[in-house]
Amino acid sequence: MVILNSGRLAVELAPQSGGSVARFTCDGVDILRPMTAEAIASGKGMNAALYPLVPYSNRIRDGRLSFGDEIIRLARNWPGLDHPMHGDGWAHAWRVVRSDAESAEIVYEHERAGEQGGWPFRYRARQQYRLRDGGFSIRISIENLEDRVVPAGVGLHPFFVRQPDCTLTCRTAFVWRTDTEVLPTECIPVPPEWDFSRGRRPDTVLLDNCFDGWDGRASIAWPSRRLRLDLEASEPFRHLVIYTPAGQRFFCAEPVSHANGQVGLAPLVAGGTLAGEAVFRLSTL
DSSP: OEEEEETTEEEEEETTTTSEEEEEEETTEESBOOOOHHHHHTTOOTTSSEEEEBSOOSBOGGGEEEETTEEEEOOOOSTTOSSOBSBSGGGSOOEEEEEOSSEEEEEEEEOOOGGGTSOOSOEEEEEEEEEETTEEEEEEEEEEOSSSOEEOOOEEEEOEEOOTTOEEEEOOSEEEEEOTTSOEEEEEEOOGGGOOTTOBOGGGOOOEEEEESOOSEEEEEEGGGTEEEEEEEOTTOOEEEEEOOTTOSEEEEEEESSOTTOGGGOEEOTTOEEEEEEEEEEEEO
16 A cells, blocks of 8 residues: 545545445544455455546446457456456556655556457556645546557546535536446437536436546536535546446546546547646645
């Protein structure tokens, strides 16, 4: 575990468990769903407070990814799911490059895994964390280690603590409808019942959808805790996946670089790097 502290904020990182954030607190109060000891011991990040999405976000239908004139075949990688999801980063150990009291940097280097149906292109993923001035920033990047153009995307998957009175506010233009397997079917203007621009309680709607045309800003308020979080994400994070499952103590607002299933439309040149930063700032209501 790597521990970061700055003022009211504290972060626990679990690099060996999918390059995950295990805990994020303000004055000892959990902002994200804390990762259990069992989840940390699993070596995977699927039950973390926050985990990285590389080299793609969300599901790829039947493991069949179209990229230019190619068809890339991917094996299932998520328990109980017929479609590969969320890439490789969450399932592997990351190496700590450096760390101090307020910052850390971790790296995952992926080798070709085509014969096993894994991601067939080499890449280097990097996460840089910093606590400073009441904020927690994460910069995530993916570097193409191949000598050819490949598909590539990045994202972050936080699990925010959910309370009956909490609200999510964000502005988006479009949303992808999905089928019964949560695979995208059509992109439509955001309907009123899915509009978060004036704030909405996650408990009022069931969603697992990708929103497009996001301006990179969102806020979450917990009135009973007198806490507010402001999220600001740089480009290429202009898509936001909102996940509000029934009966859970968390909800998700995930900054991602491409729409669900659309990483095949996101080329990265040989030797190129795709990077984005998300900053989580806490304040008192």
